[in-house]
Amino acid sequence: MKCIVTLLSALSCGILDRIWALFRRGWVMASWLDKARDNMLRYSSGQAWPAVMKEWSVTGGFIDSHSINKTCELCDNEGLRYQFQITNVLTHYSLWVGSTCINKFVPVFVGGRELLGEEKEAEVRKIMAAARATSRQERAKSVLAQLKIKAPDRFSDPKWVANLDVGYSASQLKMIAVLCKSHRITFNSGDFKINTRKANVVDQIRLLEPWQYFNMRDAIPKSRHKQFDAWFAAKRTK
Incomplete structure (x- = not known):
């Protein structure tokens, strides 16, 4: 009986650990999204989400810090080496952000056409590759x-x-x-x-x-x- 209790206790701990990990992952994701959304709204002209995303664009500017010590100015995520500049066409605010936030929040245009999905991800990878080469x-x-x-x-x-x-x-x-x-x-x-x-x-x-x-x-x-x-x-x- 003692062995069964010990086994059940261990299983319960394992299940609780997994539940906590899933909860924490969801909380971190929500926190990341909330911070990015709040910062984008703060520096935008409009107040309706996600319409304000259309006000932003990638400028082509980038910074290589040569060490992993920079912070994304959109979602506040730390540990970045490369930062890419985005600018609001209405308020003229500029932010230095990571590539993940560009993929998630910032429109990318090529030849006047907005790229979506895999096309957008491929273009962001292209931008990053060009930045690294430079x-x-x-x-x-x-x-x-x-x-x-x-x-x-x-x-x-x-x-x-x-x-x-x-x-x-x-x-x-x-x-x-x-x-x-x-x-x-x-x-x-x-x-x-x-x-x-x-x-x-x-x-x-x-x-x-x-x-x-x-x-x-x-x-x-x-x-x-x-x-x-x-x-x-x-x-x-x-």
Whole structure:
């Protein structure tokens, strides 16, 4: 009998925990929606929900804080890295918000047509991807600017910046990584590109030590990761 009571008690606790989790999740969701709605109404001309959503639009402005410490000014959710600017066309208020709130509350237009559902989500992902790409390029340019000061004999040529979009050879990026380390410059290979369309660059990658390859892997197109991962896995076993 004692065992049965213990079992029933454990089951009850488990059920109560699940009920509490569901309740809390629903409360958090309601709280998030209420905050976003209240803030949107506060900075809008109209007072009828959801009509006020039509007053807002995405401007294309964004901020990359480079750390997860920003807050969405619409729903007050914390822990954002990327913030996107939205503006009210009637009151001219601007807010910096997360992509989730854009998907939920802010109309997105392309060619004068409002996007809905999956189309809207795809466009928001496109906006986010463009923002991340711009942020990566800004960081890469900052690295090159610092190297131009620290090693002007190697980095004074404007082609270093001009070739950012095209990509570098593996040897060039390896040199950048080495000099960044020696000059204590923050280096992230994902901010750069290695141009694997050239056969000699592919050969350069294959000549890297495994640790060098994995340090620079983020600069290599994702479509080539599987190929090079297999190459270096085989190289390690030799």
